Each structure stands twice: as C-alpha cells, then as structure tokens.
Amino acid sequence: MSRTFLGIPVHRGPGSAVGRPDEPFGPVPHPVEPLRWGPSFPEAAREALKNTRLRGNLAHATSTIRAKRARVVDEVPDWEALRDAGSAVKTRVLAELPELLQELERNVTARGGVVHWARDGAEANRIVADIAKAKGADEVVKVKSMATQEIGLNEALAEEGIGAVETDLAELIVQLADDMPSHILVPAIHRNRSEIRDIFLARMGDAPPDLSDVPRELAMAARAHLRRKFLSAKVAVSGANFAVASTGTLAVVESEGNGRMCLTLPDTLVTVMGIEKLVPSFEDLEVFLQLLPRSSTGERMNPYTSLWTGVTPGDGPQEFHLILLDNGRTSVLADEVGRAALHCIRCSACLNVCPVYERVGGHAYGSVYPGPIGAILTPQLTASSGGVSGHGDPNASLPYASTLCGACYDVCPVKIDIPSILVDLRAREVDADRSHPTVWGAAMKSASWAMSDAGRFRLAGSSARAGRMLARDEVIHHLPFPGSLWTGSRDLPAPPKQTFHAWWDERERAAAHPEEDR
Amino acid sequence: MTDARTEILARIRAALGGGDQRVIGSSSDDRQPGLPITPQPADHVREYRTAGEHAPGSAEVLELLVDRLVDYRAHVVQIPADGVAAAVAAALIPTATGTPETVPGAVNGAVEPPGDGLARAPRAVVVPPGLDPAWTAALADAGVEVRTDTREAPLSNAELDSAAAVVTAARVAIAETGTIVLDGAPDQGRRAISLVPDVHVCVVRADQVVQTVPEAVRLLAPEADRPQTWISGPSATSDIELDRVEGVHGPRTLHVVVVQGP
Ligand code: SF4
Numbered sequence: 088m089s090r091t092f093l094g095i096p097v098h099r100g101p102g103s104a105v106g107r108p109d110e111p112f113g114p115v116p117h118p119v120e121p122l123r124w125g126p127s128f129p130e131a132a133r134e135a136l137k138n139t140r141l142r143g144n145l146a147h148a149t150s151t152i153r154a155k156r157a158r159v160v161d162e163v164p165d166w167e168a169l170r171d172a173g174s175a176v177k178t179r180v181l182a183e184l185p186e187l188l189q190e191l192e193r194n195v196t197a198r199g200g201v202v203h204w205a206r207d208g209a210e211a212n213r214i215v216a217d218i219a220k221a222k223g224a225d226e227v228v229k230v231k232s233m234a235t236q237e238i239g240l241n242e243a244l245a246e247e248g249i250g251a252v253e254t255d256l257a258e259l260i261v262q263l264a265d266d267m268p269s270h271i272l273v274p275a276i277h278r279n280r281s282e283i284r285d286i287f288l289a290r291m292g293d294a295p296p297d298l299s300d301v302p303r304e305l306a307m308a309a310r311a312h313l314r315r316k317f318l319s320a321k322v323a324v325s326g327a328n329f330a331v332a333s334t335g336t337l338a339v340v341e342s343e344g345n346g347r348m349c350l351t352l353p354d355t356l357v358t359v360m361g362i363e364k365l366v367p368s369f370e371d372l373e374v375f376l377q378l379l380p381r382s383s384t385g386e387r388m389n390p391y392t393s394l395w396t397g398v399t400p401g402d403g404p405q406e407f408h409l410i411l412l413d414n415g416r417t418s419v420l421a422d423e424v425g426r427a428a429l430h431c432i433r434c435s436a437c438l439n440v441c442p443v444y445e446r447v448g449g450h451a452y453g454s455v456y457p458g459p460i461g462a463i464l465t466p467q468l469t470a471s472s473g474g475v476s477g478h479g480d481p482n483a484s485l486p487y488a489s490t491l492c493g494a495c496y497d498v499c500p501v502k503i504d505i506p507s508i509l510v511d512l513r514a515r516e517v518d519a520d521r522s523h524p525t526v527w528g529a530a531m532k533s534a535s536w537a538m539s540d541a542g543r544f545r546l547a548g549s550s551a552r553a554g555r556m557l558a559r560d561e562v563i564h565h566l567p568f569p570g571s572l573w574t575g576s577r578d579l580p581a582p583p584k585q586t587f588h589a590w591w592d593e594r595e596r597a598a599a600h601p602e603e604d605r
Numbered sequence: 606m607t608d609a610r611t612e613i614l615a616r617i618r619a620a621l622g623g624g625d626q627r628v629i630g631s632s633s634d635d636r637q638p639g640l641p642i643t644p645q646p647a648d649h650v651r652e653y654r655t656a657g658e659h660a661p662g663s664a665e666v667l668e669l670l671v672d673r674l675v676d677y678r679a680h681v682v683q684i685p686a687d688g689v690a691a692a693v694a695a696a697l698i699p700t701a702t703g704t705p706e707t708v709p710g711a712v713n714g715a716v717e718p719p720g721d722g723l724a725r726a727p728r729a730v731v732v733p734p735g736l737d738p739a740w741t742a743a744l745a746d747a748g749v750e751v752r753t754d755t756r757e758a759p760l761s762n763a764e765l766d767s768a769a770a771v772v773t774a775a776r777v778a779i780a781e782t783g784t785i786v787l788d789g790a791p792d793q794g795r796r797a798i799s800l801v802p803d804v805h806v807c808v809v810r811a812d813q814v815v816q817t818v819p820e821a822v823r824l825l826a827p828e829a830d831r832p833q834t835w836i837s838g839p840s841a842t843s844d845i846e847l848d849r850v851e852g853v854h855g856p857r858t859l860h861v862v863v864v865q866g867p
Contacts, residue, residue, distance in 0.1 A: 148846050149847075151847045151848065152843075152847045155847075165652070165653040168650075168652040168653040168654075172650050172651055172653055175650045181621075184621070185614050185617050185618055185621075188614070188617075189614075198830060203609075204608075204610040205609055206609050206612060210609060254854075255844070256842045256853065257844035273843065273847060275844060275845075276847070279846060280845055280846060302845040302846070302848055302850045303850045303852070305845055306842055306845070306850050309853065310852075310853055310854055313854065314854075317854070318763065318766060318801075319762075331829070334829040334830060336830065342840070342843065342853075343840050343841065343842045343844075343853035343854050343855065344800065344840035344854035344855025344856075345853070345854045347796065347800050347834065347854075347855055348800065348854055351796045351797050352762055352797060352800075352801075362617070369825075369826045369829045370819075370826060373655075373818050373819040373821075373822035373823075376818055377653075377818050384843050386837070386849075387676075387781065387783060387837070388779075388782035388783065388784045388835070388837035390836065390837050390838050390839070390840055390855070391834065391835065391836060391837075391840065392833075392834070393832075393834055393835075394829075396830040396831075396832070397830070399789065399831070399832050400756065401755075401757060401759065402756055402789055402795040402796055402797075402832055403796050403832055413613045413616065417613065417616035417617055417620050418616075418620070420617060421619070421620035426620075
C-alpha cells in the first residue's frame, strides 16, 4: 500500500458550527443535506477531539465490538473464500445492473408488489409521502435504514404532516435526542447508558420515572413505548439489506424484532432501496448472510432475518411498494475505481477498526455515512472530489480522514480496497488543482512535493524538529512556511526527539495495530 | 421529460459503457500504476463450504445447535419423538418449583420466566393450522385455551398480544449459527403469530438440523417466495454500548424442542 501522506487540506466551509459537545442532547442540528453537513472534516475533528466523554464512549464500544467480531470470524474456516465470493458477486451485480434491476422489477411485480424508481431523494420522498397519504396515515413506523436517512425521509414526511417513528432502539435514542446518527449500525454509539437514560426520561413521555441505566431496563422501556404503535400502524417504511433479482425476494437483517413488527403487522409496506443492493440469485444469500452478522454485530447470526417476496395473501402486508433509489449512485458507478464503494453491505466493521473514527466519532464526517466507507462513499455520492463541486464543498476533505493504515480493508467482508480508493480520490483533488491554483492546492502540492523525494522529506523533518521551539502544550499549532500550509490544516504533536519522518512512521505503525496500544 | 425508470437505466448504461479505464495511482506523481481496483466481472467464485462435515441430524450437529442456542440464551430440550407434548407443556406450564423447565447450562437467571405469561394466569396459546394436535394435547388437558390462527381467519393483533405463547414447527435449523427458519408452511403459520406473543416454543425435528448456512439456503431456495423468518435466539439489542441485551420487541423467551429419532 502506498505510504504517501498528502496532509489534510483545510477548508472552512459554510454550514453550522459543530455542536457543543457538553449539551445533554441534540448537539447536531438536523441538516438540510444528510450527506453534507457541518464544517469540513479537519475542523469538525478538531472540535470532536476535545470531547473526552465522546472518545471514552467510542473507545469502549468499538473495542467491545472488535473483540466480538474477531472471535466469531476466527471460527469460520472458509472466511476468506466467503469474502472472495462476496466481492465477486457484487462485482457481477454492478456489471449487470440494468438487467438485474429489470429482473427484480419483473419478479416483484409478478408477486403483487409495485416498483417505483427515484432519481434522487426528493423523488423518493414524494413517492413515500403520496403512499402514506393515500392510506390516510399521519404516522408511519420505520425500520432503521441508511437509504431513508440519506434522503432525509423523516424530515420530508414531517413537512407533509406525517410523523415517522424510528423503532430501532438506537435510532429511537437519536430521534428522541433530536440528534444525528454517528455510526451505520449503532447510530447512538456516541451515547453511554446514563445519557440514554436521561434522554428517555426527558423525551419519551411514558418512560418509568424510576428508570435506571441498566441496558435491559432501557430496552424494556423502549419495548413498552413502541408496542402500541406497532400493533396499530397502517404503514411501515423500511430499507433492504438485499434484494434477489431472480426471485424478487427482499431481505432485512435485524436484532430487536422491530423490523419484523414493521415488515409484518402494518397493511402497507414501503421499502426504499439503493439500486446497488441486489444479488443475482437466492443462493447468493448464503454468502452474505454469513458475512454480514459476523462483521457487523460480531454474532454468528443476528436474531432475526426477514425475507419476503411481493405480497403473500393472508400473511403480512397486503400492499407492497419497492422504491429503487439512484441519488448519486450512478455517478459513483461511472468511476472505474470508486465504484467498488457500491459493493458495501453496510456492516460497519470498517468504522469499528478505524483509528480515526474511534477518536473523532461519526459526526465529524458530516454525513450519515461516517468512517472509512463514508470517506469514500460520501464525496462520490455528492460528486465532491476532483473539484467537481468546487472547493467550497466540505465533503472534498473526507478522503483525507484516514491514516491509510489499511485496517478497514482487512476487515471488509466484501474486500473493498478503501485505502486505494482514498488515495485515488486524493490524487483527483491534486489533479483538479493543477488547473485551479488555490492556497489549498498549493498546500497539497507542497506536501506531495516534499513526500516525493526522500531527501526533501528528511529536510522537512529537521525543520519540523526546529519546531520544538514553537510548540505550546506539546502541540505545534503553526509552522513557518512551507510547513504553515500543513499546520493550517492539522496540529502537529511537537516532535521532541524524533524527526517527523520517524514520528509519522511510528504513528502509522501504531495505527495499523490499534489493539496493541490498549 | 423522461420517466425516472428510463433515465436511471440510461444513466447506469452510460456509467458502465463509457469512461476511461482509470487505474489506481494513474493520476498521481510517483506511485506505480496498479491494477484496476474493480476487476472485470468474474464468475461467482464459490470456494467456500457448501456443506458441513456432519450429516443433517447427526449427534454432532445437534450438539452444535444446542450449544449455539444456549449461547443466545434460548431454552433447549432434546426429547424422543413421543415426548413433544410433555416438553411443550413443561415449557409453558409452571412446574412444582414455579418456573418452567430450562436447559441445564443456560446462564442462571439470564432468562426471565414469561413475566405476565402462564406462570400467573394461563391464557391462550396460539397455534398454526397445520400443527400436530398431539403436541398441544397436554396443554389442552391442563385447561389452557389453544387457539388456531389461519390466513383465512387470522387473530387480530390485539388477540395475539394478549395470548401467552405460540407453538410452531420449523422448516430447517442451522447448527453453526444457532438459527431456526420458519417459512410460513401450515405447521408454522403466519409471520405475526411467532412475533407478537411473548413466548415462542419451536419444535424442530432432528433431521431438519443442517450444519451450515448454504445447506439451509439450498433447502429453502425452491420455495424462495414463501415469507421466511430466520430466528437466532430471543430478540436482542446491542444498541447500548454494544452490549447484547436479550428481549426487546420480538418474543423475549424462546424455547426450542429438538425431537430425536423417527
Ligand atoms: S466498506 Fe466494507 S467494512 Fe465498511 S461498512 Fe461497507 S462492507 Fe462493511
């Protein structure tokens, strides 16, 4: 893997300031764009790093899940063969996407479902709202779904006077706190048990006043709170983990049973699915239903997986709508290199092993897709890299939110080479800057100029050593030119004895083995 | 204006058809041009295991299944073919000591007896139309109302909510992952009946237990259009500090009765 470090270019984008981390709830205002909010990554990260409670919560949660994952992955003798198969299936899906989507459409329609196509989030939101209105529903129950977060469905429904009730425990916590999710799988991972108790007591309405912070009690409070809604809801909205083209079968993988409630009890079900979520045949599920649970929650199998095909008379929803969502995916697909990001099955393993994610948390990425996958997917979905949307775009800094340690690639169940895609996206930025010289571009080029020659790199190292004299509290905030172009975007720990080169080497080594320093 | 379907399909074709063959590193200064990150569409590589080393229903797979289920805090009993009625009754009706029978080895106190279930007031137990009536005979003898739910005459959500438990059969079970699959056949019933009642008693024949996920998927594939529910333990969440807590919206207690022999 490349060891090139290009520095994080700073950009102080528009958008709201990052939330004050000490506020009990709702530090993150609901963004207009779920894929582009807050300041740029470096700025948001610097704020997040000051929040020691956040870092404590994240370190605890991610180290728990890493250990669980490692244990259940190790016991699978053919894990690597499954990863290869997962990767190959997804590659084939993208290559044959038009045919497979039409096959899926045919099969869902033949089984009594209705298939809709949506070019963007607004179009998808309109379809959902129209269905809910046609059913006379002023409230829908929702299964946790990245696709509906990505398009801001809840906010769009609210504007139409339709309430969307998140039923996944972590989503419920985020929704009650008026917060934004910070993790793909566990959106409230930044909250610890006592914060969750406080949120429930303040916002749930029917939480028992003597509620403790024991996780089981918190879960029981959520059960009681949502039960009536499940039993009476008319319309449910879900995402999909997989859709089988050859049979028209949809799959939702979950733990709590809230998914089964939504997929089974209401009479109308609307499923919003990214166009890349396909698998060609039913047998392909045998690959992904082994890869996903072990990679995501670190379980041999998640408690519940629901599979349904169109409408089954007398069992479950009697009206089923499937919305196939583009929303930027086709422009990701157009990139030979970056399209591998569309293989993602949203397991979140790459977040849990990422040394950057663990320290800054999900909100710093300014997107519903945080962590390593977010760093490659978000800027592509919003066409932010390569200067397409201009340097005013905070998402353009996302490919720099990585040490390129490679841990994400090692755990990815579908073998997405995230580090290589990150480097490619960075390179595109540099290319774009050749024709649009800016301070940012100059910093980038200064970095790559210094990095491209060993002698210059060491020289840069010794001038950094001179920086000891500039350091306050072990951190260099500003270096003289040309180093100032770097420290404008990141604070360098003062290198008291080592050269910068040696310091960086060590830092990368440590980052590559995050378990070792705990 | 073109419709969304036409436009999306055209966008996909354009994305796949045109464009430069860019390769990793091609646009940077000093890195070696590498291989394309997206290989050409490969045929499926299926070098993973498509079956386990142990036969369905063998002692090894049963032992594995029990181990996995206990790990999920499910209650498991293994009984001979003529013991189903007694095992179902034992799971749902309090014994002399006041608690339903549990598998030895389940973590003590980890599973609460059905709090507002039969222990206090025996209420209705729901069954699907095709369930062997002999399985619930002992319940009926003990005065428990056994209510049959069908697609044609379904119980309401409220009726299911007030029922104490549900008894179903299963389609297949996967030992390695501790998973039981229901596919809506007449002895398993509508999806709602194994969801809303707080206690689920699931009867699995030994010969339905396979070792691996692919074996189960291939059994299920011919009738893939049936609604399937894969169940691995009682409902659970890991949403609070990523610690697993059993019992959220689905049944909080899962009893698995493994029937050995013919
Ligand atoms: S990129 Fe890979 S590891 Fe990360 S969420 Fe997606 S599938 Fe999981």
